[in-house]
Amino acid sequence: MEKDTTQKLVEYFRAQIREDPDVASAVAAIRSLLEFLKRDQSETILGLRENMTKAIQRLEETDSSVAVSSGGELFLRFISLTSLEHPDLSQCKNVMIERGELFLKKISLSRGKVGKLCHTFIKDGAKILTHSSSRVVLKVLENAAADNKRFTVYVTESQPDSAGKLMAQKLHNLNIPVTVVLDAAVGYIMEKVDLVIVGAEGVVESGGVINKIGTYQMAVCSKAHNKPFYVVAESFKFVRLYPLNQQDVPDRFKYKADILKTVKDLNQEHPMIDYTPPSLITLLFTDLGVLTPSAVSDELIKLYL
Amino acid sequence: MPGADKETELSERIEAFLSELKRCGSGAGSLRGSAETARETTSLLRRITAQARWSNAGDLMEIIRKEGRRMTAGQPSETTVGNMVRRVLKIIREEYARSRGSTEEADQQESLHKLLTSGGSSEDNFRQHFTHLKANVIEAINELLTELEGTTDNISMQALEHIHSNEVIMTIGRSRTVEAFLKDAARKRKFHVIVAECAPFCQGHEMATSLSKEDIETTVIPDAAIFAVMSRVNKVIIGTQTVLANGGLRAVNGTHTLALAAKHHSTPLIVCAPMFKLSPQRIQIFLRSFCFLLPGEILSKVNAHCPVFDYVPPELITLFISNIGGNAPSYIYRLMSELYHPEDHEL
Numbered sequence: 001m002e003k004d005t006t007q008k009l010v011e012y013f014r015a016q017i018r019e020d021p022d023v024a025s026a027v028a029a030i031r032s033l034l035e036f037l038k039r040d041q042s043e044t045i046l047g048l049r050e051n052m053t054k055a056i057q058r059l060e061e062t063d064s065s066v067a068v069s070s071g072g073e074l075f076l077r078f079i080s081l082t083s084l085e086h087p088d089l090s091q092c093k094n095v096m097i098e099r100g101e102l103f104l105k106k107i108s109l110s111r112g113k114v115g116k117l118c119h120t121f122i123k124d125g126a127k128i129l130t131h132s133s134s135r136v137v138l139k140v141l142e143n144a145a146a147d148n149k150r151f152t153v154y155v156t157e158s159q160p161d162s163a164g165k166l167m168a169q170k171l172h173n174l175n176i177p178v179t180v181v182l183d184a185a186v187g188y189i190m191e192k193v194d195l196v197i198v199g200a201e202g203v204v205e206s207g208g209v210i211n212k213i214g215t216y217q218m219a220v221c222s223k224a225h226n227k228p229f230y231v232v233a234e235s236f237k238f239v240r241l242y243p244l245n246q247q248d249v250p251d252r253f254k255y256k257a258d259i260l261k262t263v264k265d266l267n268q269e270h271p272m273i274d275y276t277p278p279s280l281i282t283l284l285f286t287d288l289g290v291l292t293p294s295a296v297s298d299e300l301i302k303l304y305l
Numbered sequence: 306m307p308g309a310d311k312e313t314e315l316s317e318r319i320e321a322f323l324s325e326l327k328r329c330g331s332g333a334g335s336l337r338g339s340a341e342t343a344r345e346t347t348s349l350l351r352r353i354t355a356q357a358r359w360s361n362a363g364d365l366m367e368i369i370r371k372e373g374r375r376m377t378a379g380q381p382s383e384t385t386v387g388n389m390v391r392r393v394l395k396i397i398r399e400e401y402a403r404s405r406g407s408t409e410e411a412d413q414q415e416s417l418h419k420l421l422t423s424g425g426s427s428e429d430n431f432r433q434h435f436t437h438l439k440a441n442v443i444e445a446i447n448e449l450l451t452e453l454e455g456t457t458d459n460i461s462m463q464a465l466e467h468i469h470s471n472e473v474i475m476t477i478g479r480s481r482t483v484e485a486f487l488k489d490a491a492r493k494r495k496f497h498v499i500v501a502e503c504a505p506f507c508q509g510h511e512m513a514t515s516l517s518k519e520d521i522e523t524t525v526i527p528d529a530a531i532f533a534v535m536s537r538v539n540k541v542i543i544g545t546q547t548v549l550a551n552g553g554l555r556a557v558n559g560t561h562t563l564a565l566a567a568k569h570h571s572t573p574l575i576v577c578a579p580m581f582k583l584s585p586q587r588i589q590i591f592l593r594s595f596c597f598l599l600p601g602e603i604l605s606k607v608n609a610h611c612p613v614f615d616y617v618p619p620e621l622i623t624l625f626i627s628n629i630g631g632n633a634p635s636y637i638y639r640l641m642s643e644l645y646h647p648e649d650h651e652l
Contacts, residue, residue: 283551289647292551294635 006058009036013059022135026071026236027107029059033075034100037093045083045092052076064257066202066210066273070239077303078103110234110287115139118197118232118285119147126151127193129186129222132158132212133167134199136232140285145176152177154189158212160270186218190225200233202253203286204241205300207278207293209233210249213271219280228282235286238300243275311356319372322349326380338481339385339546343581344453346376346389351446354393354439362401362438363431366394373652382613384547384555384584387652391645392581396445398646404435452628456579457482459628461489467575467626472496472539475531475567478503478557479512480544482577486626487542488519497522499538501531503559505611528559535566541574545617548576548583550641552619552634558612564621573623580627583641585650 009032016028036055042048056072082099086092118140122128128151130137144151153171157180158164164180171178181189196218200209209215209231222229243249252260254271263269278293285291288299322345353372359365373390380386460482468474468490476483476498487498498516502509502525513523526534541563545556554560554576567574619634632640 290550292635292638295638298639 005036005039006055009033009055010058010062012036013062023108024067024111024135024234024236025063025065026067026074026234027104029063029068029071030075030100030107030236031104032059033072034097034104037079037100038097043089045087045089048089048093049076049079049083052079060252061257061261064252064255064260066239066253067237069253070202070237073240074236107234107236107287110236111136111139113287114232114234114285115143117287117290118230119143119149121195121230121285122149122151123194124149124151126195127154128152129154129156129189129193129196129218130167131156131164131198131215131218133163133170134232136199136234137197138167138170140197140232141171141176142174145174152179154179154181154193156181156183156186156214156218158214159183163212183214183217186214187221190221190227193227195228195230196222197230197232200231200237201273202239202241203231203233203237203284203296204239204243204275205297206242207281207284207291207296208243209276209281209284210239210241210243210253210273211276213274216246216274216276216280219276223280229280230283230285231276231281232285235288235299238296238303240300240304246275249273249275312358315352315356318349318352319375322346323376323379326376326383326386339383339582340453340456340481340579342383343385343389344450346386347393347446347450347453350389350393351443351450354442354446361432361434362397365442366397366431369393369397370652377652382546384586385581387586388581388584388645390652391585391649392449393446394649395644395646396449397442398431400438400441400445401431401433401435404438404441405433453581456581456628457485460577460579460626461485463626463631464490465493467540467542468494468496470494470496473499473537475499475501475535475538475541475563475572476512476543477501477509477528477531477559477563478544479508480577482579483542483544484512484515486577487516487521491516491519491521495522497524499524499526499534501526501528501559501563503557504528508557528562531559531563532566532569535570535572538567538570538572541567541572543574543576545576545578545582546614547586548578548625548637549616550583550585550638552622552625552637554578554617554622555614556617558615561615561617561621564617568621574621575624575626576622577626580629580640580644583637583644585641585645 012035013028013032016023016031017025033052033055037048037052040048040051042051053076056076059072060069078100079096082096083092086095114136122144126149128141130153141153153176155164155167155171155178168178168180198211198215198218200211202210204210219229241249251266254273255266255269256272259269281293283290283292284296291299326342350369353369354365357365357368359368369390373387376390377387464486468487474487474496477500490496498521500509500513500516500523504527509525513525517523543556543560543563545554545560547555549555564574622634625632625634625637
């Protein structure tokens, strides 16, 4: 019976992503978890929490990105905080559902907020370098273009899935001049660009980011050339990890979900993400404001302590 | 009618203040330090609070915001005016929250925690009327004024911790804060000061004269010699016009050169800046005319550019000494969130 409900959850999650490809995976995850909460039949808060934890684990197995993990942990935290205030289950559930809807509404708007904050940092005539395909970066560039700013964009191809070409197509549709460059050409192109803007799959406690493989390289290059390196991310991507180097990032994030299940020797696989330390990042643009990397841990402490 | 008289008197004072500000910018009016500007702005805002007509906090904030916009438009390079307006707006918000008896005024910023736990709309339009609000706000502004008066002394009191005997200190241009800082240390320690003259207005000369009157051994060097002399310097202590939100500085031209030379020689760079210089604004370029210093034959043949300020990135700065103590540049964002409300960043 339990497999049945979690199966429905996974289907709901997949349906969300299919219907609206623009939605952030964490938002889809939280929406699915809220649905699960509404249909849950447990009698106690502890039972509710246990079911939730299992559901989150099941979602992580479906989509192994950092964003789903951080969205799930945030939701779990949300339940703990609400259950502390209202120990009675039925009352607690109503409050949770009400607050959950409100929370969902707020975070659906966060991409717009980030876009509004960041586009003022793009000056007229700027040359921007970005990596792979990020919906938040697209929103930022969309806002800047709507503000009648003239700029050109260089996008890396971003192998192995050529996501950069998709980004270039989307930018082309917005009438922004865009050039696709090889991943290996980042060092070559860095002297031409004025600033680098990338998205993030997860923002870690130290203020560093986890993003598509190749981001770390780009950050090191931009530091060497003294170009500002900006990261745009919504606040629900903040995750309670503190990696000290690339090996510290857990394997469950590095590889896609199906590879984790089928392959025996992970050393032969190519990781999909890498970790960029905070010393290479100039500023982070989030819906909570423009933060320096040192301010990120402050935000996380406020939430989790 | 006494009401109308007060209104006209108030607008006259505001106009007088605005024209003072405009004149200072072009160098014609009396050269005042930013501390005096901050004090005058705050007293003017206190007067507006006392004399203008308003019935609730929302109206008062609108009035102050409007006047604040006019004042900052009058002299955009003088950021202390805008900073004081934002401080007063934050004071009004706090007093309003206190009058309403709400205890969550401590965390009015957006945070993940607030996103998760708030139930219902957090819109607060400040429309409730409280009888004691005026008195409370004026009292809080008086406290702010007392704080402003003590800033230079608070900074100078920390001098002995940072300056040791027989040290060589370098500074640039003329900063009243650094002057007081060095003079305070000179009462108990013997040290040597090198002042970069900071062309083309050479304010460094006045600084050197003033320091040598207190029996401090001073040397004046041209700006071009900064790098050459840096190897003999133990510390660099500078003032600044503005501290930006990322921990960077907007300081007098030549400061970036000084900071880069200090970084190259691994010399600590200490910035003495009172809290009222902290500003949430972005970098803008200001140019000042110095054509009168160039000989006539050159003027017709070349373009002369004289930027007034330099931007110094936070990586080059070691320590900020302010009236509330010493802080690292990476901590400035936190101080700013305590002083100003995010909605007031744009007036």
